[in-house]
Amino acid sequence: MARFKVGKMSRRLGIGLTEKGRKVLERRPYPPGQHGLSRKSKPSEFARQLLEKQKLRFLYRLSEKQFKRLFDKARRLEGTTGETFLVLLEKRLDNVIYRGRFAKTRAQARQLVAHGHITVNGRKSKTPAMQLRAGDVVTVRPESMDATYFADLKQQNPVWFEHGLGWLETSADELSIKITQEPSHEDAEQLADVQAIIEFYSR
Numbered sequence: 001m002a003r004f005k006v007g008k009m010s011r012r013l014g015i016g017l018t019e020k021g022r023k024v025l026e027r028r029p030y031p032p033g034q035h036g037l038s039r040k041s042k043p044s045e046f047a048r049q050l051l052e053k054q055k056l057r058f059l060y061r062l063s064e065k066q067f068k069r070l071f072d073k074a075r076r077l078e079g080t081t082g083e084t085f086l087v088l089l090e091k092r093l094d095n096v097i098y099r100g101r102f103a104k105t106r107a108q109a110r111q112l113v114a115h116g117h118i119t120v121n122g123r124k125s126k127t128p129a130m131q132l133r134a135g136d137v138v139t140v141r142p143e144s145m146d147a148t149y150f151a152d153l154k155q156q157n158p159v160w161f162e163h164g165l166g167w168l169e170t171s172a173d174e175l176s177i178k179i180t181q182e183p184s185h186e187d188a189e190q191l192a193d194v195q196a197i198i199e200f201y202s203r
Contacts, residue, residue: 008032013055015191018105049200055192060089061106066129071201082194083185090183093120094128096138100170100177101161102153117144132179134167139176150175 006017007024011032016022043051057067074085089095094110097118103109110128112118118125119139120132132138140150154175161172167187169178 009058013051013058015055015059017058046200046203049196052193052196053200056089056194056197059106059189059191060092060095061110068201071197080185082198085197086185086188086194087183088131090188091132091179092128093118093125093130093132093138096132096168096177096179099163099165100138100168101163102140102170102175102177117141117147117150134179134181136179137176138178139174145175 006021010017010021010024011028011030014031016024053067057064060067062070070088071081071085074088075081077084090099094106094113097103097109097112098106103112113128114126116124116126117140119141120130121137122139124141144150154172156172158172161170163170165183165187167179167181167183169180170176171178
């Protein structure tokens, strides 16, 4: 997706998209622009639904086309659309790398995949949108292990890798992430109203 300023977008959406975005939002908890502090009018229902969609889309760093395609897939699958959608977002390869603490942001995780540093079950993958399943193992390519970034990552304090997610098992020594079970919708970041997103696409 197109590049954007994380701090400014975090203020516009009202959520911290990254750690940097959260810090910026704490300092200036209002929308950007000269009218940021004076906006008091209640948004329309459409505007509210659009905002919720944008929150989740920018949080997971997807283009509108990618986001809508995944939503349509969730709608076709069995189960509750909103819950299924969140699970599909969580199971993306770039998100797993981010959630497994191999990257500080989802954008960085996507870059690691695109540059060919990542393998899934021993095979190189350059597809950030790849959907993972229980039992899959994500690792750093042996050829990339000596790269400065990954050498430094292995020297991180073990606490850095404690993500607290029961469906992921991260090995700091081997630089691997195993999907131990299917994530639930409750494992996703609860920063957007998914029902509003469903209503937005149901117009």
